[in-house]
Structures are given as C-alpha cells and as structure tokens.
Amino acid sequence: MAPEWGGGTGSSGLGPRPSRWHWSCSLWVRGVLLLLSGFRASATSIPVSLGSSPPCRHHVPSDTEVINKVHLKANHVVKRDVDEHLRIKTVYDKSIEELLPEKRYLVKNKLFPQAISYLEKTFQVRRPAGTILLSRQCATNQYLRKENDPHRYCTGECAERTKCGPIIVPEEHLQQCRVCRGGKWPCGAVGVPDQEGVQDADFVLYVGALATERCSHENIISCSLFFGFSAGLFAFYHDKDGNPLTSRFADGLPPFNYSLGLYQWSDKVVRKVERLWDVRDNKIVSHTVYLLVTPRVVDEARKHFNCPILEGMELENQGGMGTELNHWEKRLLENEAMTGSHTQNRVLSRITLALMEDTGWYKANYSMAEKLDWGRGMGCDFVKKSCKFWIDQQRKKRQMLSPYCDTLRSNPLQLTCRQDQRAVAVCNLQKFPKPLPREYQYFDELSGIPAEDLPYYGGSVEIADYCPFSQEFSWHLSGEYQRSSDCRILENQPDLFKNYGAEKYGPHSVCLIQKSAFVMEKCERKLSYPDWGSGCYQVSCSPQGLKVWVQDISYLCSRAGQVLPVSIQMNGWIHDGNLLCPSCWDFCELCPPETDPPATNLTRALPLVTVMVVCAGPSQFLLQCFQSVQLTSLFVEQH
Template structure:
C-alpha cells in the first residue's frame, strides 16, 4: 500500500507557503548548533555595525506549554457500539464535529463571529483535508465521569462502573459535555457487584464524526497566569485503538484579537493546539500502535500501559521514545555529553532519515527545554525551527511529513495523493488534488513486472494476486506511484483541449457538453455523483466517461455557490448532493454534483448546515416536449385545416 507523500510539506499551513528553516545541510551537521549559530551571529553583528540606527527585533511567541491531562481527567477504553477499526478498512477524511460551549455565545459579537465563522471552520477544514482515519461504524457516545474518580470494570464487559455515583456533570477539560452526548450512568453501589445502569438511558450521541471538539472561551486560571491565546487536549479515548475521540480547545477571551493582521497567527496557534488534542502529546505516546494495529507499549491485564507517577502520565516503551547521549561541541574545542529524547516509531524514523538525508538517524529529537508542557510535547526547535509542532511560533509555520508520520501512529493518517483506480475505457474521472482540473488515475498494467521496490499493492479490485506486480503508475520518475493526473483530449492524434478547468479555450463543443460544464478563470473541478443525461422527448444520451467536471463557483454571504448555465446552486455543507436539471441548446441536462468545502475556495464561509428543503427541490422537472414550439405550430396548423370543414358543416346544418 502506498503511504508516503511525494512532497516535503503538507497542504499550506497558514497565510503563506514556506520551507523548514533548518540551517546547514545534513552533511555538515554534527548534532551541534555551533556552526549555524556562529553564522547567524556574524550576520546580525555585521548588520548592527553597518546600520545601528535601525532597531531590529526578532519576534517569538511564548513557548507552548501543552497540558498533558492527568489520569483523572481522561477516560480510557470508551466503548463505541461497534468494533470499527480493522486492518483492511477503507481510509477516509477525518471528520471533526465542533461543539461550541455557551461561553462562546457570551463573547462580543465581533469575537463570536470570528471564532465561529472564520477561526475554527478554517482550522477544522484544514485538518480534515490533511488527515485520514479508518471510519468508525457507530455513533460517538462518551462515558460519564465518576463522582469519586473511582470505578470498576468487569471481564467481557466494555463499560466502566462508578463506585457510588456518577458525577453530576461530565467535563472535557474545563467545558461541560452536553447530556445528549453521554452514555447511561453505570454504578456499583458500595463498590460491590452486582452493578448496573441507572438513570436516563444512552443519549443520542454524535453521529458522522471521528472526533468531537468542544470549543469554549472560559477565563480559566491558565488564562490569567499564562500569556496564551488558546490551549487544547484530549479527554476520552476509544477502546479499540486508544485513539482520542473527544477533546477540547479553550480560547482565552481577553487574547482573542479581531485585528486582521493577527488572524494568521491565531489560526496557526489553533491548528497547533488541535493537533495536540488529536494525538501529538507525551500523554499518548504509550498508546501509539504499529502499522498492523498492535500497541508499541506492552499492556497490563486491564488493557492499559504502566503509569509513571513521577511524570504523571502513562510510561511509553523504548519502541516509541528513546533516551540517547550525543557528543556535543562547545567552546574551546571541547566535547561534552548531551542527553536527548528521540521519538523512534518506524514511520517517524523513516521520514526523519529522508528529511535530513541521513540513513543512520535513530529518530526525531523531541524538545528538551521550555519547562513542563513544552519539553517532550514538541519537536526540537533547533532542528525543525518553523515546523508547526515545535514549541514556539517564530515565523511562517509549516506542517512537515515528520509530524504527519507521528499522527499515523495515533491512527490519524496522512492524506495520500495516490490512487488505486485502474485506467480503463470508459474513464473514471476524478479531480486533481488542487481541484483545478479534471483528472484520471494513471494506474496501468505494464508488460513486465515492476522492480520489487515499486510493487506497492497488496490487492486491487478485480485483479488476481499473481498479476499485482505488473501494476503501477504510468510516470516512471514518480517511482511508479499512481496519482490523479490532468490529461488532454486528442482526435485522430491531434490535440483538442486539456482538462484544466481555468482555461476558457478548453470549453467542450456545445453538442458534446453532456455535463453542462463551464471552463474559465472562475471554474473548479467538482465530483459528479452520477452520470449526466441529455434528454429531448424520447431521446436520451449519456457520456461513458464521467465522474467529475468543471463548473463555475462564486462566494457569497450564504456560502459557496455552484453555477450551471445561469442557475446557481447553494452549497450548505461539504458533501451535499446538488440535483441539477437545466435546459441548454434544446436539451434537458440532468445530473448530480457533490459540494466541496466552502473553505476550499472562499475566504469567509458561514457555519455548515443541512440544506433547506427548497434547495433540494429547486425546480420542477423540465419537459421540452410539452412546450415545444414545433408542437405548438403543428396544433395551430391542424386547427387551421379543421376550420373550413367546421364552417361548411355549420352552413349545411343552417340550411
């Protein structure tokens, strides 16, 4: 299976593009910062000497002090109604359900609008597109906290039972979890069996989500003592893969700025904090799994790893984090020992070696400074400077493949640009990753088996196992990795047009435009839920190559609008099906389009909602035959011919 991205960075992190500021090339790197720092100091020193009248400020945000929740703040082994993760499950986009606490509604209107309509929708949209997850089968229903923080578990029973009573309110961090998201209270009276369920039954829960994020704006003690914009963590983990299924993000209300120039910094911070809640946390290292779903840290009979009371978290094994000593160059040509902690999971090691071009690198170094919350919970700033998950924000954060690799160990997988749809006739069309062109998966069969290192597939739909070595992407210099590729149409060997949606000259001929497409500078690629059909009276035509097409879009206060001919269709949420029925050149064109995320194309988007009923049935079905001009002419001619006969009959009757 293909799991590695062919690019250095994930999709754009903040307000601009950039690369990791890593100092010298790996060949000159001796695990010491002396050479790099001397170069920077010489540059700054020279600048000060030649331009002393100009003040220079090197800005840096305060270090992120990620709070690893205590064992009393986290509920492990939360039972979801189905065992929903297996090795061969299909990976799909991560779905995050955002639930706003009432404290958000108490913010000033301009701050409330910023949080609900810009800040969190943009952050969530980015993370959902960046990560994949093996799809849960059931609803997320969270466990209730216990009044005494003490509980019992019974063998072969997935639930936990509070000794005494359940807590009156269940919290995720400082935020109260709504009652409708909770399981029934289960207790053991007097701490003894038999135990049972009491009170209201299981509630509705959260549907169609892989992670629930509770967002608040509470003026907590952390907000009053630390100079922070927001902080986040997880609060409940599911039973099968120990993956967080619920977490919180709290914004310090006095630190929310509505100044446009500060938005990118806040957005970057919110993304950083949510990734902590999703799995980048020292408190979760002991819960990481290998590629086959097996824990990397051994477990006790209760299914939990050992707890380190001095650190206040579950103790990871050396398969996850390893302590090593480096030889460290200091002044006077001396070498001293320097202790570092390396994250050594196979995925992270592989990406770190590629990034630094060092085949013997043991792992990726974790931060060793900044105090509790910064240490071990971030990448080493000296090595990955402006990477998104280093401990402070200095400039232009970017998300690297190293962080994506770590998130795979939590069960959140990096989004792969690769495909596994065999190129065939008719074509199954899709969209290029940037949604600017119609594309086709370039997976094909080769006449000879590919070299062993380029044989990626364990299985392909409809392909016998013995033929799998023959299949790969058509581009050799892409290491035969198949990807969705823009293409062009040819007729008798002569170029006709390409599939780039933005080029007006790619507009198909009127009588070949089955999908009622529109190419031009404001057009993007959209997925077709079904093949478009052209219909006129008794005649029906459809094009065998379908799956995507180019359509014009625009941004509005109501959200993203898709234009087909001169008719606009409002997208209320991503994945919404738009039934399209329009008249063009004397034909009816019927089909269905899938709405993309508004944030893919617009700078401002309203919260997602279910589409109104009027949007689902926006127009009555068209029937050209019932109002055909030729039919009307025929009727008039018939009446004209009948009129003399009728007049003659009346005259005869009169006489």
C-alpha cells in the first residue's frame, strides 16, 4: 500500500490566526500515509481542574489516500532472513527552521528524537522496503491503473506540488509523473525522471509547524495515532504468512463501503457484538460494540483482563468521525495511549503492540511495553458488562468500586488515589445539563440526589461511556495553574505552611489513602484542611515489607489495610493523622507473608507550648527568658 494525497482542496489552508502554531506531522510507512492531527483542549478557571482533553479527531485515510501495491526500485530492495529494527527518517519542513531557536531546538533535538528512539527500539519491520519513492499527486485527484503495472496514471496532469497533509514533499522523494492524456490509453511517463528517493528508511515522517485551517482553533493538543491503527486500514491487515485477512478483488483492493467511506474489513479483523447492558431501574438493554479480533490482540486482552472467553478488544464507539473505531474503548483501557482522549498518565501497553504485529507489517519488542494497571485482572464482568453492573457487584461484596467511583465532585473535595496509586485523584462524577442517553444511565441512587435527577449524572468523560472514575487533577489559583496531583513530580510539593498531611512528592512517592483528616497543632491552635482523603508519601521496600516514610520516620506495613497512626513534628507544628497501608505487592517485587501488626504505638509528638524557663548561669545572676520549646525535657542548670 501507499499514500496518495488529494489535490485541489488539499491545500495548506492558512488559518486566520497565524499566531497559533501546531506541529503538523505526516507519517509514511511501508506505503501507508498517516497524519498527526490536533484538537482543542478544554480550559477552566476553577480551583481544581481535571486533566481531560476532547476526543482525538484522527483523519481517517480515504480510498484515494490508501494506495495498494506501491512500486519500489527493485534493485534497491534488500532481502533479509531476519526482522530488523524500524528505521524512521525525519524530514523537517522549512517552517520548522523559521521557528524561534528555543522551539526549533525543542522539536528537532528533544521531542522527535526521543519519540523516534522509542519507536525504533519497539518495532521491527517484517519485510523491510528498499528505497522509498512516492507517487506524485494528480491535478484532478483522478487516476487510472494499468494491468500488471504497479504505477498509477493521472487522468490529465500531475499536480505542480505533491503534499503530505499540508507539507510539500521534496522533489527528490518523488517518482516521475505518469499520465493518461484525456483519460485514455496510451499512458506513459513525462517530465522529470524518477528521483533518488528516501534511502535507508522504512518510515518517512514529514514534520512542519503550519497554521492550517484544521489547526486554527485555540488550545491545540497533540493527537494519538499509531502506525496502522486506523479504520481506513483495517481491511489491509494480513496474517503472519502474508495472506490478507480481508478478501481482495483482482486489482488487489478489498471491497469499499460507501456508507462508511472506508474499505470494508472482514470479521477476521473487526466483529460486531451485542452485549447485555445493565442500566438504572434494574433494566437490561442491548449495547452494540465492535471488537478487534486479530489473534495476538485477543490473546493479550484475555491475559490482561483475566477473561479467557473474551472475543476481542473493544474499539471506541463514541466521539464521532476520527475517534469512533480508531481507538481503544476508553471505559476499558482508560489511560492506554491509543484511547481517544488524554486524561492521565498515558502508557503504551502490550495490547497495542499486539495490534501492530497483527497488521502484518511489524514485529514488536514487548519488553518496551509499559505497565497498564487499568482493568488488569478484573475479569469478564468488568470487560463485558456495563460499569453499573461492576459497581453494583462491588457494593454487594463490600469491596472498593475501583477503578470506578460514585462520589460527587463537591466542595470540599473527597480525595482518593488514581488507579495505579501514583497520583491523588477525585471522582469525575458530575451533573449534566440534560439527561444522559438511557444506555448510559447507571445510578439507582446517589447520596443527596433526588430520584428524578439521577438520569443527569455520569462520569465527565463521554467516550468512557459516561462511567465515573477517579482522575488526577491540577490546582489553580485565580485561573492560573499551580501544580498537578502526580506524586512522582518533585515540583508538585505543596508549600510548607499548606502541607497539612505532611506529604512528600518525588520519584519514590505514591498515593496513600488517609483514614482521617490530618490535623496541624501548635500551642492552642488546631488546623485541618477541608480537602482530604489521600496524599503523596514516600515508600521503600525492605526484607520486612513495605515502609512508608513521613518526614524521617518510617512506618512498617505488615498487611494491606493496616492503619498507620502518624504523629510527627514539622516546622514547629505537630501533624496528626492516619494512613492506610497498600499491598506490599503493589510496589515491591519481593514481599514477606502478611501478618498482624504489633500492638499500636500510641506515642505522639508532644504539643508545642509557650513556657517560662528560669536559667541560672555561671555569671551568678538570674535571666528570665520566654521561648517556644518542645516539652520533651526541661533542664535548669544551677551553680
């Protein structure tokens, strides 16, 4: 396969706001064109802001943008018996050179080199191509094919310039123009002969910084896209032996679905399934899902969720064109990199690497996969039923609702921990201005909410099927960002006099549940912070088990759920509170058997008071001095 970029309407389209910049990244790999696009980010001025973005509006390749049987220079094709690491060639548009020096350095020396290094280590190409030479665009965007001829012939003239998205492709990357005059045979090559092409590359990445119409909206954020994860390419997947998973016509193309505007995949790739879906009032409705059912994806999904009967991995069913079917279902893989919006802590999991292998174009290095905690080991009820069913079952078992929740965002906040226990979080359950679709009404009751208002309540992330979940956030003051709630970022450490819970942010810190609100005490003053429920604390692993550190004092967790009474002195104040121990296995590779903790040590730091101290010194006179001291001991020296 190979790309063809549309002519005419496919201009760069300078928008009305040239001061807004967007990194426009066009990807070409083994004949597949992909565009990295963008979308608007929500803005808020409230004190606490959930880190959620609108759905990714991926540009799905049309039939004219997917070219089958790309011609490669035969004398440059290198035959290899083993897979080799993916080679990515980055081509920077002149617009990058026009950026301010610091931005140009960021793009060319940090962002793209780091991303490319990761991808090259993660993927190998099954059948590495030779020199890449791209087809020229047609002036009319119409072309003809000749039997047993790999080239495409423009009906008329070739376009003056060939573009990859909004970026002009260099002439040296292009084939000779091939045309059929008047749309009739004979057809042939005209003009400048084939150029040198792109050598020593399996993937060409064109990068520009252009103020295009598509990116003229404010607050643009990058959009997730991965090589081959696109509904426009599902019909071109093939098995490990190179056989197409979707039947082809004589011209090598699969059937085209005009209602979808896509090549139609077979049920060996994507399958439609009806789920039984629990909703409010004890009703069950039918819920339609589309599953990606390729072999490696099925295997990895079953292992991840611990569901041996899972038919495949669910694709996104919301978000409209560019999100629907082009990403994993947000409800099931919340922070996986290939879900349709960014909310928190993105990771690239084994499931996405499995999909890349199942395209037939890559081999994946699974050691490069990142750990995905969301949904891990939660079973078939979690992955095959609605979040209402899961929440109700957890309530019956008197177990935590995680990763879902049912706490309304209110003032003060009831804090909790993110699913992976690496950030403080809040439940994103909220009231919507209109009743949610019947399919997404999950609550039979909510504390303090009248029954007639229940249809208005759901999670704030639409593409997660409105399921409420605990989500990291950021603090704002007068609309200005202050810090985020990620425990591992040292810069998130609260100010000394606002650190009620004696928290510690840093690379070795995790989120722990607070059993009670922390109280700061000094003399006759007692202070507590209204927003409580969790905080960030440093932990370490030891032969005795997991240790929690508060200031310089360590507390040993003998078992999960153990209550740790904390009483420490910090900056002249006594901080009292209780923390809940997590499981040692959540953070340590080796853990001793769980035991009951020793008898609770009720010793607390003594209060700070103002006292009169009478001092007698060698000068043989009395000095009356007022000091704020800690009453651990009082020693009067007399001579």
